[in-house]
Amino acid sequence: MALSGVEIFKLLPKTNCKKCGHPTCLAFAMKLAQRQASLDACPDVSEEAKRKLGEASAPPFRPITMGAGNSVVNMGEETVLFRHEKKFVNPCALAVEVKDTDSEESIKAAVDALRDSELERVGQKLRIDAIFIKEVSGDPAKFSQTVLSISAQAPDMPLIISTTNPAAAEAALEKIPGTRPVLYGANESNAEAMAETAKKHKVILGVYAANLDALSELTEKIKATGVEDMVIDSGARTAGDILRDNTFIRRAAIKKSVKSVGYPVISFAQRDDHMLEALVASLCIAKYSSIVVLSSIEKWKSLALFTLRQNIYTDPQVPMQVEQKIYSIGEAGADAPLMITTNFSLTFFIVSGEVENSKVPARLAVMDSEGLSVLTAWAAGKFTASKIAQFIQESGIEKEISKKELIIPGYVSILSGAIEEKLPGWKVVVGPREANALPAFLKTMN
Amino acid sequence: MALAAPKETYAGRVFEVTIGTSKTAVFGGENVLPFHKFDGDTPHKPVIAFEIQDVAPEDWPDTVKEVYGDAASDPVKWALYCQNNLNAQAIALRLISTHPDRENRSADDAAKTVKAVLDSIEVPLIILGSNNVEKDATVLVAAAEAASSRNCVIGKAQEGNYKTISAAAMAQNHKLIAMSDLDINLSKQLGILITQMGFEKERMIADPMCSALGYGLEYTYSVMERIRLAALTQNDVIMQPPMLADIGMYVWKVKETQASEADLPKWGSLKERGIAWEAVTAGAMLLAGAELLIMRHPDAVRSVQKFIEEF
Ligand code: SF4
Numbered sequence: 170m171a172l173s174g175v176e177i178f179k180l181l182p183k184t185n186c187k188k189c190g191h192p193t194c195l196a197f198a199m200k201l202a203q204r205q206a207s208l209d210a211c212p213d214v215s216e217e218a219k220r221k222l223g224e225a226s227a228p229p230f231r232p233i234t235m236g237a238g239n240s241v242v243n244m245g246e247e248t249v250l251f252r253h254e255k256k257f258v259n260p261c262a263l264a265v266e267v268k269d270t271d272s273e274e275s276i277k278a279a280v281d282a283l284r285d286s287e288l289e290r291v292g293q294k295l296r297i298d299a300i301f302i303k304e305v306s307g308d309p310a311k312f313s314q315t316v317l318s319i320s321a322q323a324p325d326m327p328l329i330i331s332t333t334n335p336a337a338a339e340a341a342l343e344k345i346p347g348t349r350p351v352l353y354g355a356n357e358s359n360a361e362a363m364a365e366t367a368k369k370h371k372v373i374l375g376v377y378a379a380n381l382d383a384l385s386e387l388t389e390k391i392k393a394t395g396v397e398d399m400v401i402d403s404g405a406r407t408a409g410d411i412l413r414d415n416t417f418i419r420r421a422a423i424k425k426s427v428k429s430v431g432y433p434v435i436s437f438a439q440r441d442d443h444m445l446e447a448l449v450a451s452l453c454i455a456k457y458s459s460i461v462v463l464s465s466i467e468k469w470k471s472l473a474l475f476t477l478r479q480n481i482y483t484d485p486q487v488p489m490q491v492e493q494k495i496y497s498i499g500e501a502g503a504d505a506p507l508m509i510t511t512n513f514s515l516t517f518f519i520v521s522g523e524v525e526n527s528k529v530p531a532r533l534a535v536m537d538s539e540g541l542s543v544l545t546a547w548a549a550g551k552f553t554a555s556k557i558a559q560f561i562q563e564s565g566i567e568k569e570i571s572k573k574e575l576i577i578p579g580y581v582s583i584l585s586g587a588i589e590e591k592l593p594g595w596k597v598v599v600g601p602r603e604a605n606a607l608p609a610f611l612k613t614m615n
Numbered sequence: 616m617a618l619a620a621p622k623e624t625y626a627g628r629v630f631e632v633t634i635g636t637s638k639t640a641v642f643g644g645e646n647v648l649p650f651h652k653f654d655g656d657t658p659h660k661p662v663i664a665f666e667i668q669d670v671a672p673e674d675w676p677d678t679v680k681e682v683y684g685d686a687a688s689d690p691v692k693w694a695l696y697c698q699n700n701l702n703a704q705a706i707a708l709r710l711i712s713t714h715p716d717r718e719n720r721s722a723d724d725a726a727k728t729v730k731a732v733l734d735s736i737e738v739p740l741i742i743l744g745s746n747n748v749e750k751d752a753t754v755l756v757a758a759a760e761a762a763s764s765r766n767c768v769i770g771k772a773q774e775g776n777y778k779t780i781s782a783a784a785m786a787q788n789h790k791l792i793a794m795s796d797l798d799i800n801l802s803k804q805l806g807i808l809i810t811q812m813g814f815e816k817e818r819m820i821a822d823p824m825c826s827a828l829g830y831g832l833e834y835t836y837s838v839m840e841r842i843r844l845a846a847l848t849q850n851d852v853i854m855q856p857p858m859l860a861d862i863g864m865y866v867w868k869v870k871e872t873q874a875s876e877a878d879l880p881k882w883g884s885l886k887e888r889g890i891a892w893e894a895v896t897a898g899a900m901l902l903a904g905a906e907l908l909i910m911r912h913p914d915a916v917r918s919v920q921k922f923i924e925e926f
Contacts, residue, residue, distance in 0.1 A: 253841055407926075409925055409926040412650055412651070416651065417618070417621055417653075420621040420623070421618060421621045424621060429618070430618065443887075444887070444914070445918055447894065447895055448895065448919065448922040451895050451902075456902065467883055467884070468888075469883035469887040470887075470891060472881075473871075476828050476871075477899060480833040480899075485833070489834065515797065515826070515834065522827075522830060522870075525868070525870055526674075601716065603747070605714075606714075606716040610716070
């Protein structure tokens with residue numbers, strides 16, 4: 170938790186020497202509390218004060234970057250529990266598990282599927298973010314060979330190297346220098362050796378303990394050896410345990426400034442039932458995991474999880490608007506009906522959904538009305554006959570359609586005459602008031 | 616250092632609601648955020664109702680239609696199929712054919728369907744209008760009468776028709792769904808209006824309006840979280856009714872549940888994609904605070920039930 174101005178003041182020299190450019194130590198402390206000044210400006214501050222202030226101003230969750238290529242994954246930095254308070258910062262990474270005992274072909278197939286997993290949704294490129302390579306063989310040579318071969322096949326893909334055997338970790342990490350993977354598998358019995366390996370190769374250390382208490386103790390012990398970058402696993406595997414531990418971790422770090430759990434969380438969602446796996450992964454995305462490990466990446470599952478992640482990690486402060494333009498829904502030819510509505514994103518989602526549902530190809534003109542719904546926009550003078558006419562004229566849509574006919578929402582039927590006046594040669598048709606009547610309406614238009 | 620579990624306790628509690636008569640379903644009653652049993656009481660698991668319609672589901676995608684097949688040709692058969700073959704905890708009957716732009720069936724017709732379904736099933740019934748504000752005001756009044764003394768859920772009462780619908784639900788002793796347009800203040804305002812008519816807040820179910828994964832889900836998610844937080848932290852009694860997420864009708868019309876794999880190979884199998892879309896939407900709504908879900912695909916329902924069992 171950040172310190173208050175008075176708390177900071179207590180740590181300053183209290184000489185009011187003004188060297189920091191502020192009239193008093195207290196004034197300087199207030200600026201520090203608001204993060205409008207830097208402690209460096211005071212030449213006389215003690216080492217102890219520096220340490221305390223440094224710790225207090227560190228973010229509750231340590232920022233950590235996994236991978237080194239073009240597709241790194243940023244983790245940590247979260248500051249809230251609920252997305253309506255403030256945008257969640259770093260979207261949960263999706264990782265797929267492969268084992269060093271899998272056949273070469275099946276590993277190749279997994280890597281191919283992974284490359285093929287990339288798709289675009291609302292302007293964002295989405296793909297599986299990392300590969301979790303698990304050592305099952307007990308053979309460091311085999312494990313390091315698998316790691317090397319995957320790294321060669323997917324050079325840009327961040328890796329999570331999973332083993333509890335420091336010798337296997339050492340063997341694998343030697344093969345992939347400079348890639349900044351996560352080495353997952355430090356626990357109570359191997360912590361020292363794993364921490365040494367992590368330090369030597371400058372990788373992120375994945376720390377496992379059987380419960381939160383043990384985890385908190387273990388991360389402190391590891392930190393004392395000089396390892397700063399960790400991702401943590403409290404051993405939670407069922408949905409209930411994941412929710413509990415992730416909630417406690419988020420609360421402890423944010424509300425109680427507990428540093429020993431202020432690290433990104435890695436969760437495991439693998440289930441034989443892939444639909445259930447998708448649900449558990451959804452929980453991890455919504456409730457505070459930074460990495461979720463999946464057993465496989467069927468396209469339908471990735472699409473659903475990518476979409477959920479996009480939804481959860483959007484900025485709640487940004488007004489709910491879509492871009493002003495004329496959207497084609499289906500294969501809209503020159504004779505497809507043209508409708509107009511406002512750019513309130515929910516209006517857009519609902520209307521475009523219903524149009525899609527009707528299976529009638531159509532054009533939907535979405536007019537900037539500052540994110541207001543049809544009735545509100547009309548009442549506020551943002552969805553008026555002249556504005557609609559101007560938008561339609563400037564859009565140049567006239568040249569693309571065979572029939573100059575514009576369908577307006579039933580709620581603003583009152584505008585139809587005025588629009589026709591301002592748009593010579595056009596006919597205005599009054600559509601239904603509610604979007605759910607659109608399919609029936611559009612079918613009658615055909 | 617051992618970690619002191621940072622538990623939270625709250626002043627408020629969600630009302631516990633029981634629906635049905637012979638077989639009942641109970642939801643709500645918790646004094647913590649969804650599934651946060653580590654903080655306090657979560658006496659009941661969320662309840663999932665299977666959605667059926669008063670006409671054959673011509674407008675549903677094939678992947679859902681084919682699960683019901685011939686059973687969906689008649690509402691009574693359909694309800695029995697859900698109850699007996701799918702172990703439905705509750706049935707939600709949508710009187711969609713009463714919509715003026717559809718078959719425009721009369722309130723009397725709707726009442727007959729309601730009666731026939733109720734005469735044949737034991738599990739609780741949720742009775743939904745066609746979401747036409749004017750028509751619902753007559754249809755749901757007739758339906759509430761036909762369902763008299765069966766402790767059903769009637770909905771949805773909205774700003775434009777809550778007076779008649781709440782009066783009917785009150786007179787016939789039903790529970791009532793109050794639906795508002797995705798805004799915490801509108802939800803509260805409608806709750807106040809309905810309780811001012813003398814309707815008990817303990818008999819209400821709030822529907823802050825659902826949305827599908829990828830189509831505004833985050834708005835519903837955050838409105839629900841905020842309503843639940845207001846109920847718990849501010850002990851705001853108007854915010855304390857359990858919440859409904861009417862999932863199926865939003866999910867099964869978006870492109871992701873309709874487009875074939877041949878058209879969009881990047882999206883993978885249509886069958887699983889549709890089920891996942893409904894299941895993941897439901898999962899998110901549960902995490903945000905919904906206690907009563909209305910869903911369509913039995914496989915999605917089963918997965919969500921397994922998910923609930925994991926808490
Ligand atoms: S430079 Fe340091 S000691 Fe001097 S007034 Fe500023 S804060 Fe106080």
